Amino acid sequence: xxxGSSIVFNKPRSIWSFASIAGQKEGxxxxxxxxxxxxxxxxxxxxxxxxxxxxxxxxxxxxxIEKGNLQPFDIDCIVAGDLINQCTGSSFAVxxxxxxxxxxxxxxxxxxxxxxxxxxxxDGGYSNKSAAVTSSHFSTAERQFRFPLSYGxxxxxxxxxxxxxxxxxxxxxxxxxxxxxxxxxxxxxxxxVTDATNMGAAMSPxxxxxxxxxxxxxxxxxEDYDAIVTGDLGNIGSELLIDLLLKQxxxxxxxxxxxxxxxxxxxxxxxxxxxxGCGCSASILCGYYLPKLQKNQYQKILFAxxxxxxxxxxxxxxESIPGICxxxxxxxxxxxxx
Amino acid sequence: xxxGSSIVFNKPRSIWSFASIAGQKEGxxxxxxxxxxxxxxxxxxxxxxxxxxxxxxxxxxxxxIEKGNLQPFDIDCIVAGDLINQCTGSSFAVxxxxxxxxxxxxxxxxxxxxxxxxxxxxDGGYSNKSAAVTSSHFSTAERQFRFPLSYGxxxxxxxxxxxxxxxxxxxxxxxxxxxxxxxxxxxxxxxxVTDATNMGAAMSPxxxxxxxxxxxxxxxxxEDYDAIVTGDLGNIGSELLIDLLLKQxxxxxxxxxxxxxxxxxxxxxxxxxxxxGCGCSASILCGYYLPKLQKNQYQKILFAxxxxxxxxxxxxxxESIPGICxxxxxxxxxxxxx
Numbered sequence: 001x002x003x004g005s006s007i008v009f010n011k012p013r014s015i016w017s018f019a020s021i022a023g024q025k026e027g028x029x030x031x032x033x034x035x036x037x038x039x040x041x042x043x044x045x046x047x048x049x050x051x052x053x054x055x056x057x058x059x060x061x062x063x064x065i066e067k068g069n070l071q072p073f074d075i076d077c078i079v080a081g082d083l084i085n086q087c088t089g090s091s092f093a094v095x096x097x098x099x100x101x102x103x104x105x106x107x108x109x110x111x112x113x114x115x116x117x118x119x120x121x122x123d124g125g126y127s128n129k130s131a132a133v134t135s136s137h138f139s140t141a142e143r144q145f146r147f148p149l150s151y152g153x154x155x156x157x158x159x160x161x162x163x164x165x166x167x168x169x170x171x172x173x174x175x176x177x178x179x180x181x182x183x184x185x186x187x188x189x190x191x192x193v194t195d196a197t198n199m200g201a202a203m204s205p206x207x208x209x210x211x212x213x214x215x216x217x218x219x220x221x222x223e224d225y226d227a228i229v230t231g232d233l234g235n236i237g238s239e240l241l242i243d244l245l246l247k248q249x250x251x252x253x254x255x256x257x258x259x260x261x262x263x264x265x266x267x268x269x270x271x272x273x274x275x276x277g278c279g280c281s282a283s284i285l286c287g288y289y290l291p292k293l294q295k296n297q298y299q300k301i302l303f304a305x306x307x308x309x310x311x312x313x314x315x316x317x318x319e320s321i322p323g324i325c326x327x328x329x330x331x332x333x334x335x336x337x338x
Numbered sequence: 339x340x341x342g343s344s345i346v347f348n349k350p351r352s353i354w355s356f357a358s359i360a361g362q363k364e365g366x367x368x369x370x371x372x373x374x375x376x377x378x379x380x381x382x383x384x385x386x387x388x389x390x391x392x393x394x395x396x397x398x399x400x401x402x403i404e405k406g407n408l409q410p411f412d413i414d415c416i417v418a419g420d421l422i423n424q425c426t427g428s429s430f431a432v433x434x435x436x437x438x439x440x441x442x443x444x445x446x447x448x449x450x451x452x453x454x455x456x457x458x459x460x461d462g463g464y465s466n467k468s469a470a471v472t473s474s475h476f477s478t479a480e481r482q483f484r485f486p487l488s489y490g491x492x493x494x495x496x497x498x499x500x501x502x503x504x505x506x507x508x509x510x511x512x513x514x515x516x517x518x519x520x521x522x523x524x525x526x527x528x529x530x531v532t533d534a535t536n537m538g539a540a541m542s543p544x545x546x547x548x549x550x551x552x553x554x555x556x557x558x559x560x561e562d563y564d565a566i567v568t569g570d571l572g573n574i575g576s577e578l579l580i581d582l583l584l585k586q587x588x589x590x591x592x593x594x595x596x597x598x599x600x601x602x603x604x605x606x607x608x609x610x611x612x613x614x615g616c617g618c619s620a621s622i623l624c625g626y627y628l629p630k631l632q633k634n635q636y637q638k639i640l641f642a643x644x645x646x647x648x649x650x651x652x653x654x655x656x657e658s659i660p661g662i663c664x665x666x667x668x669x670x671x672x673x674x675x676x
Contacts, residue, residue: 187436
C-alpha cells in the first residue's frame with residue numbers, strides 16, 4: 001500500500017536472519033562486541049582489495065543464510081550493492097551462489113534501498129525469502145574515490161572514514177522478529193555542496209526530507225520511535241540534520257543516532273568526522289539494532305540510510321553532490337500499534 | 339505471484355507511455371525511423387560527455403512523461419541506471435525531478451531490471467505510476483571502460499559499439515496497451531570468458547539460463563512469442579545463444595532478434611559485432627517493439643536484456659566476466675491467453 005509518498009507493507013515481514021562482519025579497525029571501536037565476526041586480515045585472504053571486499057560480502061551473506069538454518073537455494077533473490085565502480089563488489093560476491101540477483105546502487109544508502117527492494121519482492125508475494133546485502137572496504141574506496149593508499153594523503157577534519165564492513169539480512173514472508181513494516185524511497189536533494197570531503201553536509205538535507213515525509217505520511221512523531229538511526233552522516237552531518245528538522249518544528253535530538261558516529265572512537269582512532277561506506281550502517285543495523293529489536297529492547301526504529309551520489313569524476317568536473325536517503329521502519333513485534 | 343523462479347504480475351500492467359532518443363550514428367542506422375528523436379550533437383549542449391549522457395537520459399524521461407500527458411509529480415518513483423561509475427548518469431539525470439529514485443545496476447541488462455523493479459512497485463500496489471529509464475553514451479563508455487577517444491585505439495572484430503541512446507517507460511497500475519505481465523530475475527552465469535572485447539560470448543550463457551527458466555516456469559515454447567528479443571549480445575553472442583539453447587532442445591532461431599545486431603549496419607557503419615550499452619536495448623524497446631505491441635502488430639514478446647558485470651579494474655585484475663540477463667514479458671492485450 002502507498003500512503004503519501006511512503007510504502008506500507010501488507011503485513012509486517014520477518015527479518016528471518018541477519019549477520020555482520022567488520023574489519024580490524026571497526027573491531028577495535030565502540031561497536032566491537034556487537035559484530036558476528038571481526039576479520040583482522042584486511043585482504044580477507046585475497047590478492048587485491050576488490051576481491052577482499054567481494055569475499056567480505058560473500059561471507060556475510062553466507063553467515064546470514066547459515067544463522068537462519070537455510071541453504072542458498074532457499075533464497076529467491078539477492079538484492080545487493082556496494083561502492084566499487086560497476087558494483088563489482090557485489091557481482092563477484094554473489095557470482096557463485098546461483099541465486100537470482102538484482103544489483104542496486106544508492107552509495108551509502110544502499111542497505112536501506114536493498115531492504116526496501118527485497119521487501120517489495122517478499123511483501124508483493126513474488127518471493128518467499130530474499131536477501132539484502134551491502135559492503136564497503138576502506139582500501140577499495142580510498143583508491144577509487146580519493147588517493148592511492150601509499151600516497152599517504154592528509155584527511156580533512158570533515159572527512160569520514162570508509163568502513164571495512166558488511167551486513168546481510170534475509171527477509172521472509174512469514175517468520176519471527178524483528179519485522180520490516182514499510183518505508184520511504186528517497187528523493188535526490190542537492191543544495192550545492194561541492195566538498196567531497198564533507199559528505200555529511202551534502203547528505204543531511206536528503207535525510208531531513210525523507211524523515212519528514214515518512215513522519216508526515218504515517219502521522220507519527222519522533223518520540224514514537226526508540227531510535228531514528230541515520231547512516232552515515234557522521235558528526236557534522238548529524239548536527240546539520242537535527243538543525244534542519246528543528247527548523248521544521250521536528251525535534252529528533254533525543255533519539256537520533258548515526259551509524260557513522262557510532263562506529264569509531266573518532267578521537268582515539270583518528271577517524272575525524274566518523275565512519276561511512278555502505279557497510280557501516282549495514283553492519284551496525286545487523287550487529288546492534290536488529291538484535292535489540294529481536295530481544296524486544298527496542299520496539300520501533302527508523303533506519304534511514306543516506307548516500308552521496310557522486311563519483312570521483314563528477315567532483316573533478318565541478319559538480320555538486322546529490323544526496324539521497326532511503327528509510328525502512330523496523331519493529332520488534334508484528335502487532336504493535338502504529 | 340511466483341512460479342518457479344519467475345514472476346507473474348497480479349494483472350497485466352500498462353505501459354502508459356514510452357520514449358526513445360538516439361545519437362547521430364544510431365540515427366543513421368537501420369532503426370533511424372523508429373526513434374522519437376535523433377540528436378546530432380553528441381555533447382547534447384553540455385561541456386563534458388558525462389553531463390551529455392545525463393541530459394540525454396533526462397530528456398528521454400521528460401519526453402515519456404510528456405507523451406503520456408503527465409506531469410513529473412504523477413510519477414511516484416523513477417527506477418534508473420546506466421554504465422558510468424557510481425551510476426552518476428542517472429543520479430544527475432533525475433536530480434532536479436523531485437521524484438523518489440531507486441538506482442539500479444545491471445550493466446546492459448538495466449532496462450529489463452528497471453522495468454521489473456518498477457513493475458514490483460506498481461503491481462504490488464506501492465505505486466500508481468513509476469518510470470524505468472536507462473541510457474548509455476559512446477564517449478562516456480569508451481573513456482571509462484576502454485581508451486581515451488583521442489587515443490584512436492583499434493577495435494577487435496568481436497567488439498561491440500556502445501550506443502548513444504536512451505529509453506524511458508512509464509508503467510501504470512491501470513491503462514492501455516502495451517502491457518508487462520511479469521518476468522524473470524537473472525542469475526549470474528560466468529563460464530570464464532576473460533576477453534572484455536567479446537562481451538557477447540560472456541553474456542550468452544546467462545541469456546540462455548534466463549530464457550530457459552522462463553519458458554519452463556510458464557510452460558511456453560519459443561513459438562508462443564512473436565519475438566524473443568535479447569539486448570545486447572551482438573552478432574557473435576546471438577549465434578552462441580541460439581546454439582546453447584539448441585543443445586537444450588529449444589529452437590529460438592526463427593524468432594530471435596538482438597537489439598545489438600539491429601542497431602547498426604555493421605559493415606557500412608564499421609561497428610564490428612553490433613551495438614551495446616544499456617541505452618541500446620532500451621531505445622529499441624521503446625522505439626521499435628513497444629509501438630508494434632501497441633498497434634497489435636505483435637501480440638507477445640520476451641524482452642531479455644543482458645549485462646556484463648565487469649569493470650575496467652576487474653578485467654585488469656584478470657577476472658572473468660560475470661554475465662546476467664533479466665527478462666520481462668510484454669503483450670499487446672490484457673486478456674490474451676498464456
